[in-house]
Amino acid sequence: MSYKNVRPPLRSAGLAAGVAMLMMANAGLATAAPEPVGNVQKAMEDLATAPGVVGAVGGAYVDGKSVGLGSGGSRLLGGGGGRIPANARFRIGSQTKQMVATVVLQLVEEGRLGVDDKLGDLLPVVEEDLVERAHEITVRQMLRHTSGIPDWYAGKPNPDGSEGEDPSFDVFDFTTHYRPLDLVTWSRGRPRTGEPGEKWSYSNTNYTLLGVIIESLTGHDLAAELHGRLFGPLGMTRTYLPVKPPEGIKGPHGHGYYPDASGRLRDMDRFNASIAGAAGGVVSTAHDVSAFQRAFAQGELLPPELQRVLTDRLPGGPQPLGKSRSSCGDDLYIMGGTAPGFLAMTFYSKDGRRQLSMSATLSGKDTAGAGQAMGKAMETIFCPSS
Helix, strand or coil: CCEECEECCCCCCCCEECCCCCCCCCCCCCCCCCCCCCCHHHHHHHHCCCCCEEEEEEEEEECCEEEEEEEEECCCHHHCCCCCCCCCCEECCCHHHHHHHHHHHHHHHCCCCCCCCEHHHHCCCCCCCCCCCCCCCEHHHHHCCCCCCCCCCECCCCCCCCCCCCECCCCCCCCCCCCHHHHHHCCCCCCCCCCCCCCCCCCHHHHHHHHHHHHHHHCCCHHHHHHHHHHCCCCCCCCECCCCCCCCCCCCCCCCEEECCCCCEEECCCCCHHHHHHHHCCEECHHHHHHHHHHHHCCCCCCHHHHHHHHCCCCCCCCCCCCCECCCCCECEEEEEEECCEEEEEEECCCCCEEEEEEEEEECCCCHHHHHHHHHHHHHHHCCCC
């Protein structure tokens, strides 16, 4: 469940992971009329033939209206289970973080929180010895991954303390219920990634803590706050945050697979919901994710000064809206997330007029083939003339 943000390399074979909190490549199909649009169904069928892909679904939207839904491959490994419904739900992974960040900043707008409030004043992490230097770390730094708090995800973090490949937990434990602060304990004792505010270093721990802050301030669980503030008002009727294992994805959907220690592929459909949470647990659809991204890009969710907390370039670090350019010369923002068994990406224009949301269920650890294929699918849909 590497709740990593991922940027598809549109001009290379690899897949960059853990790029930036928002995972948006600053490429926004600026002002040109959004025509023509390629065949979404054909693009999903092609995506499903990429190495390691079991099934794929996607939907494209222009000015809030569907211009194509598609599905390729199968629901289950080896062609089983029939075709995935094109409007099926899927896990969106780290795209959840942008939604959680939006809720945090709405609380700031309401005066219930400040972006420069200190973690140690908001949660009992000092008393419980969970986070070093918590009285120096701000909400802004956690939102922007500059807190220096090490990541809880990886079993063997990278030398700088950032997220590594293999998980620190049993991905096949579908039933143990973990509290968010249980996850934070997994990061304790790992090397900090920098001074508070010094530099960007991706860490799921930031968002696990932000989810707890939301619950502490509102008295409601995170799922309720996401629904009340975003999913309900935006008409995201098929989106929810599962919180209790072994809760899975509602309705017919694609199943992803991940190898165990012997190399045998195992079905990850019941991935532990209590691990995901604020770091990457939301389940949604192409329609609903596109509705959120349209509202975010068009400034409907936050005032400009608070939206810039998420979108302004980091001094000396990566741009939360990092650059990527498509072959047809247009730029697109990208949001993405991956975990064992899936990769999901959403491409959208800077003006919020166009969105393309996709999910691929996988049969292994490698996401590179699927990531490259998603970049190609975007170009065939939004740049068909090229």
